[in-house]
Amino acid sequence: MKYVASEQSMLLKNYTFAESVQVCPAAYTTPGDINMTNFPVEKIRADFPILAEKIRNKPLVYLDNAATCQKPQAVIDSIVHLYSHDYANVHRGVHTLSVRSTDKFESARSKVKDFINAASEKEIIFVKGATEAINLVAQTFGKANIKAGDEILITAMEHHSNIVPWQMLCEQTGAILKVAPINLQGELIYAEFEKLLTDKTRLVSVVHMSNALGTINPVEKIIAAAHHKGIPVLLDGAQAIPHMVVDVQNLDCDFYVFSAHKLYAPAGVGVLYGKQALLEAMPPYQGGGDMIRKVTFEATEYNGLPYKFEAGTPSIADVVGLGAAIDYINEIGMVNISAYEAKLLDYATEKAKKIKGLRIIGEAEHKGAILSFVLDKIHPHDIGTMLDSLGIAIRAGHHCAMPVMDFFAVPATARASFAMYNTKEEIDVLMNGIESLIEVFG
Amino acid sequence: MFDDLRDLYQEVIFDHNRNPRNFRVMENADRKVEGFNPLCGDRLTLYLQMDGDLITDACFQGSGCAISTASVSLMTEIVKGKTEQEANELFKQFHEMTTGKDEQINLAAVGKLAVLAGVREYPARVKCATLAWHTLDAALKNEQQSISTE
Numbered sequence: 238m239k240y241v242a243s244e245q246s247m248l249l250k251n252y253t254f255a256e257s258v259q260v261c262p263a264a265y266t267t268p269g270d271i272n273m274t275n276f277p278v279e280k281i282r283a284d285f286p287i288l289a290e291k292i293r294n295k296p297l298v299y300l301d302n303a304a305t306c307q308k309p310q311a312v313i314d315s316i317v318h319l320y321s322h323d324y325a326n327v328h329r330g331v332h333t334l335s336v337r338s339t340d341k342f343e344s345a346r347s348k349v350k351d352f353i354n355a356a357s358e359k360e361i362i363f364v365k366g367a368t369e370a371i372n373l374v375a376q377t378f379g380k381a382n383i384k385a386g387d388e389i390l391i392t393a394m395e396h397h398s399n400i401v402p403w404q405m406l407c408e409q410t411g412a413i414l415k416v417a418p419i420n421l422q423g424e425l426i427y428a429e430f431e432k433l434l435t436d437k438t439r440l441v442s443v444v445h446m447s448n449a450l451g452t453i454n455p456v457e458k459i460i461a462a463a464h465h466k467g468i469p470v471l472l473d474g475a476q477a478i479p480h481m482v483v484d485v486q487n488l489d490c491d492f493y494v495f496s497a498h499k500l501y502a503p504a505g506v507g508v509l510y511g512k513q514a515l516l517e518a519m520p521p522y523q524g525g526g527d528m529i530r531k532v533t534f535e536a537t538e539y540n541g542l543p544y545k546f547e548a549g550t551p552s553i554a555d556v557v558g559l560g561a562a563i564d565y566i567n568e569i570g571m572v573n574i575s576a577y578e579a580k581l582l583d584y585a586t587e588k589a590k591k592i593k594g595l596r597i598i599g600e601a602e603h604k605g606a607i608l609s610f611v612l613d614k615i616h617p618h619d620i621g622t623m624l625d626s627l628g629i630a631i632r633a634g635h636h637c638a639m640p641v642m643d644f645f646a647v648p649a650t651a652r653a654s655f656a657m658y659n660t661k662e663e664i665d666v667l668m669n670g671i672e673s674l675i676e677v678f679g
Numbered sequence: 680m681f682d683d684l685r686d687l688y689q690e691v692i693f694d695h696n697r698n699p700r701n702f703r704v705m706e707n708a709d710r711k712v713e714g715f716n717p718l719c720g721d722r723l724t725l726y727l728q729m730d731g732d733l734i735t736d737a738c739f740q741g742s743g744c745a746i747s748t749a750s751v752s753l754m755t756e757i758v759k760g761k762t763e764q765e766a767n768e769l770f771k772q773f774h775e776m777t778t779g780k781d782e783q784i785n786l787a788a789v790g791k792l793a794v795l796a797g798v799r800e801y802p803a804r805v806k807c808a809t810l811a812w813h814t815l816d817a818a819l820k821n822e823q824q825s826i827s828t829e
Contacts, residue, residue: 293683616744618719619688622804626683635720648720648742673680678693678745 271576273584273661278577281569282658284309295628298663303448303476303607303654304632305498308562312502315561316554327553328527328544342553345560346543352563353493354484355510359542362516363551366507367475368398370494371442373509373546374471375402377519378492379440385411387439390468392430392454393419394447396638399473403442412439419644423450423599427458434466441470445477445493449638449650450599451582451607453477460489469515475499479656480578480605482571485510501656502562503555509546516542523548574657578606581655581664588668594675598650606655609636612671615678617651623674624651629667686797687804688745695749700756701738713825714741714814716806721747725755725814732763737815744807746798751811753792763819770812777805 282288287307290297299307319341325334327342349361364370383389389403393416400414407414415438417430425443434441441463446453460470469491474483478495485493492511498504511519521528521539525548531538539545566574585608589595594613612620621633632652635642642649653667681688705711705726714723723741727734737755742748758766769792775783776796786793798808806828817826 616719616721616742618744618804618807619746622687622801623681623684626681634718642720648722670680677681677688679697 271573271580273577273580276573276577276657277569278658278660281309282660284311284565285658286310286313288658292628292630293626298627298629298666300653300655300659300663300667301630301632302479302656302659303499303636303652305504306479306501306656307658308503308558309501309565311565312558312561316503316558319554319557324554326550338553341557341560342551345556345563348560348563349508352483352567353508353510354486356486357513360510360513360516362509362511362543362546363556364507364509364546365505365552366496366498367473367494368402368496368507370492370507370509371398371471371473372402373522374442374492374494374511375406377522377546378469378515379403379406380410381518381520383410383412383439386437387412388415388433388435388437389413390415390417390430390433390438390441390443392417392425392443393644394423394425394450394452394454394638394641395442395444395473396448396475396636396641398475398637399442399444400640413437416640419452421645422601423447423452424601424603425452425454425459427455430459431462434462434468436466438463438466438468441468442473443470444473444475445483446474446480446605446607447599447638447641448476448607449609449636449641449652450601451604451609451654452599452601453481453603453605455603456488456490464489476605476607479566479574481575491515497555497559497562500559500562501565502559503552505552506555506559508559513542516546521548522546525549527551569657577657578655581659581661582606582608584661585653585655585664585667588664589671592668592671592675595671598645598647607652608654609650609652611647611650612675615675617649619678620651620671620674623677624667624670627666627670629670631667687801689794689797691753691791691794692745692749695752696745699739699748699752701752701759702740703738704740705736705738710818710821711824712814712818714810714817714828715825716743716747716810716828718829719744719747719807721807721810723747723751723811723814725751725811725818727815727818734758734761734763734766739811743810744804746795746804746807747810750795750808751814753795754811754815757790757792758815766815766819770816773812774809777808 285307323337325338327339346358346361350358403414415433417433418426463470471492472490474493474495479500496507528540528548530540596611598609617633634649708726709729710727712725721743723739725739728736739751772788777798795808798804
């Protein structure tokens with residue numbers, strides 16, 4: 238696995254880590270060393286201005302990170318700096334600002350490439366978000382390669398963005414959507430998944446980590462089994478990307494998609510990674526400026542990768558902000574973040590299990606920092622409103638995964654999802670809040 | 680601990696949530712409409728017995744949050760014995776109480792439904808309180824079999 242040291246942003250603060258968590262290759266190999274006391278969480282918190290907000294006169298406890306993450310000052314500053322000093326349209330002008338803007342924009346692409354260890358910048362396509370990335374693949378790769386009677390295989394734990402684009406493609410082409418089942422722990426039933434890989438399967442599209450359950454899928458096994466039959470695999474990394482090291486070459490996935498806003502970066506931008514050969518062979522997505530090489534009224538010659546898929550002026554500042562977020566994360570080290578969050582989840586799970594009447598939804602053995610739960614006779618929306626009055630932000634609802642709710646026979650769940658800036662003390666506040674509201678509801 | 684929420688979660692609401700009134704299936708109902716709030720997953724089936732334009736009986740089944748359960752429970756109590764026109768007028772007053780401007784609110788006109796006035800301060804929860812009434816509206820118009828808040 239290759240780690241590329243990020244270029245130190247002038248806006249980023251220097252961190253002093255405790256000896257055992259020095260950001261150096263040695264620390265990466267021993268994530269077990271990270272614990273609740275040597276992870277620099279207080280320093281990290283100080284970098285996120287919104288965490289100092291008071292909500293209903295109480296300190297904010299932000300536990301809705303799976304919906305979207307808060308932004309560090311470095312990311313906010315990068316946007317302010319761009320608009321204050323360097324902003325113009327990209328890939329257009331010969332003037333100085335356009336060159337500066339383009340440099341920053343393309344440097345962010347390069348940071349994304351290193352962050353997920355893609356082979357080339359040509360494989361990094363900027364889109365609006367994970368949802369658009371999946372739609373792009375469905376409407377280009379899908380339309381070119383999937384026909385009536387062919388099958389697309391997903392899992393029963395997908396959220397709507399990895400269901401609906403395929404249903405739309407099936408409607409357009411006559412292809413069939415197959416769904417691999419999950420068990421009561423919220424894990425993919427791998428044997429059933431394998432049986433659904435047939436000679437008709439043209440694409441496997443699975444979530445890397447589930448937003449409603451926290452389950453981390455055995456993606457290495459899934460990819461190996463699909464590739465054995467020559468089937469390409471798309472991984473929906475919207476939830477996985479802020480919680481674990483993602484190395485697309487090591488995974489050997491064909492497509493990987495994620496949204497920037499769940500990675501401490503601005504909303505409005507996302508990434509589609511695709512293997513270069515696949516992207517080259519795909520027809521373009523939208524037509525417009527930037528995606529062309531030559532236009533006449535008779536014919537248009539398309540631009541090369543990655544621009545072929547980036548029609549129109551992109552969300553320039555947000556892309557630059559994504560670059561700053563990646564710099565910030567690299568300073569801390571994704572392996573360290575993963576290890577710390579695993580401890581947070583263990584602590585929260587252990588405490589939650591002690592609360593009478595609380596049922597955890599999603600108890601996969603391999604799980605990311607998400608705790609979905611229901612309470613006896615108390616609707617998740619009441620839980621959400623009650624906790625909000627204590628300054629605690631959680632998500633209550635179906636998490637855009639209605640089939641998952643149906644499977645567990647609940648109308649909705651309450652979900653606490655953790656990020657690197659959350660603390661053990663915040664989990665205590667959450668659990669005390671839950672115990673108190675159970676009392677009030679009697 | 681939840682002092683800030685006293686206006687929203689009044690004791691009457693907890694009471695109706697614990698022991699919803701008129702919580703049953705009605706065989707041979709004159710009107711039967713399903714209400715659904717896809718954002719919350721709240722679901723209810725409202726049954727009405729009519730005698731001309733008089734609501735002689737109202738009951739419901741379903742599951743939802745405390746606000747929506749209390750709202751539909753209170754509604755079935757209050758509309759029993761009312762004419763369609765009186766029920767429509769109540770709906771109008773209730774709607775204004777939960778979503779209208781301050782000067783439009785007439786708490787006296789809504790009677791014990793006034794305990795739900797607190798949702799005004801919680802825009803995300805207004806639909807929980809109004810689902811029951813939109814379902815009643817559809818039942819009285821006798822137009823649809825199911826309605827959704829979205």
